[in-house]
Amino acid sequence: MIILERVNKIYHIDQEFTLHVLKKVSLKIRKGEFISIIGPSGSGKSTLMYLVGLLDRPTSGKILVEGKEIETFNDDDLSSLRNEFVGFVFQQFNLINKLTVLENIILPTIYSRKRLDFNPKERALYFLKKFGLEGKETAYPNKISGGQQQRVAIIRALMMKPKLILADEPTGNLDSKTGLEIMKLIAKLNHEEKITVLVVTHDIQVASFAERLIEIKDGKICRDTKVR
Amino acid sequence: MNYLFFVVKNAIEDFKKNKTQTFLTSLGIMIGVFAVVMLMALGLGLKKYINDQFAQLGKNTLFIVPGKIIQGGSFNVAATLQSVKFDNRDLARIRKLRGVEEVAPIYSAQTQVKSSKGSEEGTIIFSNEAFFEINGFKIKIGRFFDQNEVIKRSKVVVLGSKIAEKLFGKPDLAVNQRLSVSRISYTVIGVIEPEGGGGFGGPDYDNYLFAPYTTGYIFNPQKDFSRIALQFDDEKFTLQEIKDSIIREMLKRHNDDSFSLIEPGEILRAVNSIFSILNFVLVAIASISLVVGGIGIMNIMFVTVTEKTREIGIRRAIGARKKDILFQFIVESTLLSLFGGSIGLGLAFLLTLLVQRFIPAYIDIYSVLLALGVSSFVGIIFGVFPAKKAADLSPIEAIRYQ
Ligand SMILES: Nc1ncnc2c1ncn2[C@@H]1O[C@H](COP(=O)(O)OP(=O)(O)OP(=O)(O)O)[C@@H](O)[C@H]1O
Ligand SMILES: [Mg+2]
Numbered sequence: 001m002i003i004l005e006r007v008n009k010i011y012h013i014d015q016e017f018t019l020h021v022l023k024k025v026s027l028k029i030r031k032g033e034f035i036s037i038i039g040p041s042g043s044g045k046s047t048l049m050y051l052v053g054l055l056d057r058p059t060s061g062k063i064l065v066e067g068k069e070i071e072t073f074n075d076d077d078l079s080s081l082r083n084e085f086v087g088f089v090f091q092q093f094n095l096i097n098k099l100t101v102l103e104n105i106i107l108p109t110i111y112s113r114k115r116l117d118f119n120p121k122e123r124a125l126y127f128l129k130k131f132g133l134e135g136k137e138t139a140y141p142n143k144i145s146g147g148q149q150q151r152v153a154i155i156r157a158l159m160m161k162p163k164l165i166l167a168d169e170p171t172g173n174l175d176s177k178t179g180l181e182i183m184k185l186i187a188k189l190n191h192e193e194k195i196t197v198l199v200v201t202h203d204i205q206v207a208s209f210a211e212r213l214i215e216i217k218d219g220k221i222c223r224d225t226k227v228r
Numbered sequence: 229m230n231y232l233f234f235v236v237k238n239a240i241e242d243f244k245k246n247k248t249q250t251f252l253t254s255l256g257i258m259i260g261v262f263a264v265v266m267l268m269a270l271g272l273g274l275k276k277y278i279n280d281q282f283a284q285l286g287k288n289t290l291f292i293v294p295g296k297i298i299q300g301g302s303f304n305v306a307a308t309l310q311s312v313k314f315d316n317r318d319l320a321r322i323r324k325l326r327g328v329e330e331v332a333p334i335y336s337a338q339t340q341v342k343s344s345k346g347s348e349e350g351t352i353i354f355s356n357e358a359f360f361e362i363n364g365f366k367i368k369i370g371r372f373f374d375q376n377e378v379i380k381r382s383k384v385v386v387l388g389s390k391i392a393e394k395l396f397g398k399p400d401l402a403v404n405q406r407l408s409v410s411r412i413s414y415t416v417i418g419v420i421e422p423e424g425g426g427g428f429g430g431p432d433y434d435n436y437l438f439a440p441y442t443t444g445y446i447f448n449p450q451k452d453f454s455r456i457a458l459q460f461d462d463e464k465f466t467l468q469e470i471k472d473s474i475i476r477e478m479l480k481r482h483n484d485d486s487f488s489l490i491e492p493g494e495i496l497r498a499v500n501s502i503f504s505i506l507n508f509v510l511v512a513i514a515s516i517s518l519v520v521g522g523i524g525i526m527n528i529m530f531v532t533v534t535e536k537t538r539e540i541g542i543r544r545a546i547g548a549r550k551k552d553i554l555f556q557f558i559v560e561s562t563l564l565s566l567f568g569g570s571i572g573l574g575l576a577f578l579l580t581l582l583v584q585r586f587i588p589a590y591i592d593i594y595s596v597l598l599a600l601g602v603s604s605f606v607g608i609i610f611g612v613f614p615a616k617k618a619a620d621l622s623p624i625e626a627i628r629y630q
Contacts, residue, residue: 050627055545055624056622056624075550076550079547080547082544083547084547090627094538094542095542096543098241103237107234107543108547111543111548111549160547
């Protein structure tokens with residue numbers, strides 16, 4: 001589904017210093033997989049995830065989405081892909097606090113140029129109910145708990161029926177019990193909805209939900225194992 | 229819930245969150261729009277006032293005045309000071325012309341007027357019975373003087389409403405009373421309806437006295453006139469024909485540059501053009517404050533973009549394009565500016581209502597449209613740069629921004 005070929009990412013701090021964050025990373029993400037990326041802080045996990053999520057372009061190397069090289073896509077094309085193909089879940093939830101829960105969830109459909117085959121509000125309310133957030137639709141994100149916020153963020157990620165969910169430390173701001181619930185929820189999406197999932201974490205317990213474990217160190221993939 | 233609703237709601241939520249900042253940011257536009265609309269209101273009021281004053285004079289009215297007053301479309305102020313005067317022979321010649329219906333000689337004097345109640349400084353206009361008709365005066369009480377009284381040099385006087393009030397307490401009490409003008413005793417025979425002139429350069433007829441010109445020779449031993457007013461038959465003759473025949477007649481006794489024909493419409497056009505230019509200049513100066521206000525908005529919008537870096541990152545991550553971000557910020561600056569503009573307009577509206585009691589002023593639909601149009605325009609123009617900055621943020625940097 002997504003293929004990275006010898007991807008390099010280099011940050012130019014200033015004219016003298018450069019930071020080689022990803023070094024010739026090659027990776028194949030197959031449809032329906034549940035992957036965890038673990039590694040020490042600063043090893044380039046988030047950088048890799050954002051490249052897969054099309055928020056950024058590599059310094060060199062190729063990224064192919066469904067066989068198409070992203071080099072040929074312009075900024076609008078990438079925005080549309082992020083909108084329709086990918087769903088993001090972040091450590092800090094990244095909800096917009098001045099919008100209500102419902103408005104946050106509907107936001108991706110506002111930016112969509114595609115004809116939707118569902119009613120955004122109905123779909124949002126369906127998920128809210130399913131995820132135990134009934135009645136919270138008019139609440140503001142900073143007025144609900146962290147676990148609830150993360151569930152709202154997951155619903156937002158699901159709105160456009162994505163093929164891929166990318167989660168960067170989704171449990172990082174939650175206590176271990178709530179974190180576990182969130183991971184169960186994400187695992188369920190992978191099993192039942194057949195959505196491909198990639199979770200970045202440095203928590204081995206969180207990583208153990210995945211069927212494939214990728215270890216990254218110093219910008220290089222040092223281990224890629226099937227766990228299950 | 230559609231796209232535009234989201235964009236507008238988003239901006240309004242931001243304004244609600246930062247009420248003080250919103251108010252201060254739009255203050256510049258507020259003051260700018262207020263100043264521009266107020267100046268336009270005063271300009272319009274003044275123009276309307278002057279036009280109303282002239283409207284009383286019929287379009288079949290002409291004046292003969294000394295000197296060349298209008299030269300090449302502009303007023304020649306020096307000409308009005310020329311001492312050429314007209315006399316009874318001019319009057320007789322003009323009266324004989326075909327198409328001329330009424331002719332009134334005019335001269336005036338500034339004198340002390342005394343009644344039994346008190347004494348006032350006043351302007352007295354000496355003319356004949358036709359003067360009232362040419363000026364479209366209406367009698368309030370009593371009557372105008374007639375041709376007979378002009379011939380007989382009757383010592384009668386008609387008063388403007390204000391001077392009548394000053395001299396006798398009430399206009400009704402003035403009729404049949406006596407008053408003295410430079411120690412000559414006159415009988416008041418009538419008071420005219422208020423004309424509402426004066427104050428802005430026009431003659432303040434309400435404070436004038438009117439007497440037969442023949443009785444005024446004591447002030448005017450040379451028996452000459454400073455002006456001749458006339459009315460012509462505008463059904464059988466065109467303005468140009470009348471003008472031509474008057475000029476031909478006048479040239480027999482006067483030089484070309486010693487008299488002018490003035491039609492009220494011509495004065496009106498000249499005054500209007502002066503006012504338009506003056507008003508335009510004032511409005512243009514006031515518009516500078518709009519630019520300053522716009523720069524204020526731009527400044528704050530740049531700050532806002534930085535504050536919202538993370539929000540921009542979130543929106544980009546879930547699929548917003550550059551143009552969506554651009555649009556969002558332009559809408560925000562436009563609403564901000566429009567908000568200031570509307571309040572400025574409202575304030576101007578209130579002040580206009582207030583000053584209308586004292587001086588003419590009014591806000592027309594064009595001022596409203598201009599105010600709202602200009603504030604939207606300012607918002608868009610000065611919002612473009614901050615919005616461009618926001619749209620060009622790299623999604624990855626924005627989402628990582630703390
Ligand atoms: N825009 C940038 N400019 C310069 N350096 C950057 C930039 N973004 C990331 N880096 C650096 O790249 C390196 C990798 O960052 P990354 O966020 O991918 O690490 P990570 O593995 O996700 O770490 P963590 O577990 O702490 O989240 C870090 O040293 C970081 O400081
Ligand atoms: Mg990270």
